[in-house]
Amino acid sequence: MLAAFDKYRHAFLVGLQSSLVYRWNFGIRAIFSFVHLAYVFILWGAAFHGESTIGGFDLGQTLTYFIVILVLQFFIGAFNEDYQISEEIRNGLINQFLLKPINYFGYRASIFISARLVSGLLALVPLILLLPVIGHTLTFPHEDWRLLLGLPALAMSAMIQFTIAYCFGLLTFWFLEIQSFIILSMAIEMMLGGQIFPLDLMPAWLFHISRYLPYYYQMYFPAAILTGRIQDPATAAVGLGFQAFWAIVLLGFASWLWSRGLRRHTAVGG
Amino acid sequence: MALMNYFRIWLACARYSVVRTMMFRFDFIMWALVELFWMVVNVLLVSVIYQHTREIAGWTEYEMLILIGSSMLMQRLLMGFFWSNLFELGRNIRTGHFDFFLAQPGDPLFMVSTRKLDLDSLLNVFIAVALIVYSANRLHLHPGVGNILSFIAFEFCGMLIQYGALLMTVSATFWIIGSQGLEGSYFTLFEFSRLPREAFKGLANAIFVWTLPVVIVSNVPARTLIHGLELSYVPWVVGVTFGWVGLGAWIFRRGLRRYSSASS
16 A cells, blocks of 8 residues: 555656746746736726625625636636646557556646646745735635635646546547647636636626536635635535535546546556 | 739739639648637637536636637738748848849739738638627627728738738847747737636736737727727727838837848
């Protein structure tokens, strides 16, 4: 058991080293994300002009939501894991994993965790530098249950994000080019995941439907717990149940795709 | 005569792009859908905000949709005519494939800028126009021929301004290795073109309205359609167009002098 875990610990450490090599890429990406934050501040600042609240939340709470979403993207979001998996399948690099006693999902998940650790910590640098400017807008609720339920929600969100990216990467077993699928899916995920606007601002019936979809649990759900958009622990606990359901369904689907994909895969070369 | 010659070259390239697109029809449909979805996302954002507020920086919902439509229209034109070409320019300089363009029967800048058309982007031009027409209709706008022509001219200038700025950025590849991140940084900056100029204050106004050509390119055509032509914008837009295209072309030609191929 411990030996099995040790393999993935080493994969994690290799991933950590590899991510540190690309620290500037992550850093530049983080800086541009904060340029996006300027867009969010200008747009919502103008929308709140003459309105004290929108959807029951004031400007500070709304901007806090977007800042949390931005930071979460770097800590739990899937970046280019789908492309990496796709490249490994297309170039035949995946063959080496078929011959080794290592689970490919576990290996990629270990790399994902290490990469997010590096990108998340790097994203904190511009945030800390900007704190004197944006610090006054941050307004967090203080209830203890938010952290208690928010942390498992974050862990499962990361798992859902990674598993969706993993599934898209596996599509390479069937399609040569998956970039258009990924960008199409990204538009849907960003919108229904609450990265474009807080989902609770949608018409009530649409918001209600969105709670049954996996996208809701990708980003909006943990951010809503941490920023006070979900107001009681009972709703958050029910949400955790739904989130666990989607995590299991997606893991099952990923496993099914892997076994079906391998049947189509042909390893060539000496 | 030379102009006619260039037109014939462009036509040949356009024909090649159409044939190539038709060879990869599924890809064409997927990419057209991708762009359509992103356009829908932007429209939905505006619709959701206006469910809770009456105006954004003095712009009503349908005025905002005209602004979004103007921004989309210009971006689709830029992507349709120039994006792939400029995006590949950086890679070609690094790999040495840029030699191929130097050996072609025309000005290198023309040849690198016009080799490919992205038909999926051009297809979505119709969606952007439909959004503008629908919003104008809801606002009961009846712009005259002069205003429509001014709108088209401003959109054209906006496309050229963006082209100049992108060309300048990509031409940096002649000096530095790699222009990765260009796509992401362009889209991040271009987000600001979907905001009304009146929303920018202080430092943001200085950066995004007066220094970078991201707000003017969409706001001026949208305002022209909504309020009619304001003559004070004409010298501003024309000057900025010449400035950015001139700067982009100048940096490209300076870089060209440094280029020494990359083959072994």
